[in-house]
Amino acid sequence: MEKWKVNLISVWFGCFFTGLAISQILPFLPLYVEQLGVSSHQALSMWSGLTFSITFLVSAIVSPVWGNLADRKGRKLMLLRASLGMAIAILLQAFVTSVWQLFLLRGLMGLTSGYIPNAMALVASQVPRERSGWALSTLSTAQISGVIVGPLMGGFMADAFGLRVVFLITASLLLVSFLVTLLLIKEGVRPAAAKGERLSAKALFASLAHRRLIFSLFITSLVIQLGNGSVGPILALFIKDMSQDSGNIAFISGLIAAVPGVSALLSAPRLGKLGDRIGTARVLVATLACTVVLFFAMSFVTSPLQLGVLRFLLGFADGAMLPAVQTMLLKNVSEQVVGRIFGYNQSFMYLGNVVGPLTGAGVSAIAGYRWVFLVTAFVVLINLWQFSAALRRRNPD
Structure with missing residues (x-):
C-alpha cells in the first residue's frame, strides 16, 4: 500500500481518538466546576465559560507557531507533541482541587493542541493533488465520528464512575493517539530549510x-x-x-x-x-x-x-x-x-x-x-x- 494511504488510515484513528477525547469532556465541564466548590449561579456561569474558552484562546495564539515549527522540523514530531502533551494536561485535570488549577491546566491543554491541523497538513503534503479533496474530507470524518461518540461515552462514564474518571480515560485515549502516531506514521526525510528561507509572517x-x-x-x-x-x-x-x-x-x-x-x-x-x-x-x-x-x-x-x-x-x-x-x-x-x-x-x-x-x-x-x-x-x-x-x-x- 502506498505510504500516503497508510498515513491516512493511521492519522484517521489518531484524529478519531483526539476528537473523542476532547468532546467527551466539554459537556460536563460545568458539573466539574461545580464539584470544585463553585456554587453561585453567576460564578458557575463565569468559570464554566472561562474554562471552556481559555483552551481555544491559547490554541488560536500558538497554532501559527506550531505550524511554522512543523514546516521546519516535521509534522510527525508535532503530532507526537500534541497527543502526548494533551494526554498529560488532561490527566492532571483529574486531580485538581480548585477551579483555578482547572483553568490553568485548560490553558496548558490549549498550548499543547494541534493534532488535527497537523494531521491534515501531513496528509495534504503527501496525497496526490487530484485526490486531495477526497482525502481531506475522509480525514474530517474521524473528528466528526469522535465528536458524535464522545459525549455519549463521557455521559455514560460520568454517571457510572464519576467525573474524574472521565479525565483518566480521556488521557488514555490520547496516549493511544500518541502510540498510533509513533508506530504507524511515516513522514520521510524532510529537506532542511536554510535559515534565510524561513519567512516571517509578513x-x-x-x-x-x-x-x-x-x-x-x-x-x-x-x-x-x-x-x-x-x-x-x-x-x-x-x-x-x-x-x-x-x-x-x-x-x-x-x-x-x-x-x-x-x-x-x-x-x-x-x-x-x-x-x-x-x-x-x-x-x-x-x-x-x-x-x-x-x-x-x-x-x-x-x-x-x-x-x-x-x-x-x-x-x-x-x-x-x-x-x-x-x-x-x-x-x-x-x-x-x-x-x-x-x-x-x-x-x-x-x-x-x-x-x-x-x-x-x-x-x-x-x-x-x-x-x-x-x-x-x-x-x-x-x-x-x-x-x-x-x-x-x-x-x-
Whole structure:
C-alpha cells in the first residue's frame, strides 16, 4: 500500500481518538466546576465559560507557531507533541482541587493542541493533488465520528464512575493517539530549510500569489465554526421553550445536537470527491448558500422535530465546508509553507469556537432565541458574499 494511504488510515484513528477525547469532556465541564466548590449561579456561569474558552484562546495564539515549527522540523514530531502533551494536561485535570488549577491546566491543554491541523497538513503534503479533496474530507470524518461518540461515552462514564474518571480515560485515549502516531506514521526525510528561507509572517503572506483568497478562506473557517457554536448555549433552552410538557429535554437536546454529525459523516467523503471532479470552490459556495437558508428556516420552527430535521440537513453542508476550505488552501499555497498556512487557518477556527458561543449567548439575552438563528444566517450570508468576491478575482480550481 502506498505510504500516503497508510498515513491516512493511521492519522484517521489518531484524529478519531483526539476528537473523542476532547468532546467527551466539554459537556460536563460545568458539573466539574461545580464539584470544585463553585456554587453561585453567576460564578458557575463565569468559570464554566472561562474554562471552556481559555483552551481555544491559547490554541488560536500558538497554532501559527506550531505550524511554522512543523514546516521546519516535521509534522510527525508535532503530532507526537500534541497527543502526548494533551494526554498529560488532561490527566492532571483529574486531580485538581480548585477551579483555578482547572483553568490553568485548560490553558496548558490549549498550548499543547494541534493534532488535527497537523494531521491534515501531513496528509495534504503527501496525497496526490487530484485526490486531495477526497482525502481531506475522509480525514474530517474521524473528528466528526469522535465528536458524535464522545459525549455519549463521557455521559455514560460520568454517571457510572464519576467525573474524574472521565479525565483518566480521556488521557488514555490520547496516549493511544500518541502510540498510533509513533508506530504507524511515516513522514520521510524532510529537506532542511536554510535559515534565510524561513519567512516571517509578513514575508510569507507577501509571497502568496492569492493573498485575498487565502485570507477569505481564513474568515470562512471562522464563520463556519461561529455558525456551529452560536446555537450551543441556547439549544437546550430553545427546545425546552418549545416543549413545555416534555420530561426528557436533556435527551432530546443531546439527540438534536448530535444529528448534524451523523449527516456530516455521510456527506464529507462524497462531497469531497465531488469537489475533486467539479471544483472545490463550487461545492463550498453551494454549501454556504444552503447553510444560510437552513439557519433562516430554523428561526421559524415550532417543534423539536422540525429543528432536528433542519439540523440533520445542515450536517450535510457541515461535512463539506471545512474540508473544502482546507483543500482550497492546499491548492493555492506551496508545500513548503502549507503547515504554517494550516496553522493560521486553525487559529481562525479556534477564534470561531470562542466567538460563536459568545454571539449566541449575547443575541439570545438581548433579542431572544430565534434571533440567534437569524443573526447566524446573516453572518454566513456576508461571508458568502466576501468569499464569492474573492473567487471572482481568482478562480482557484
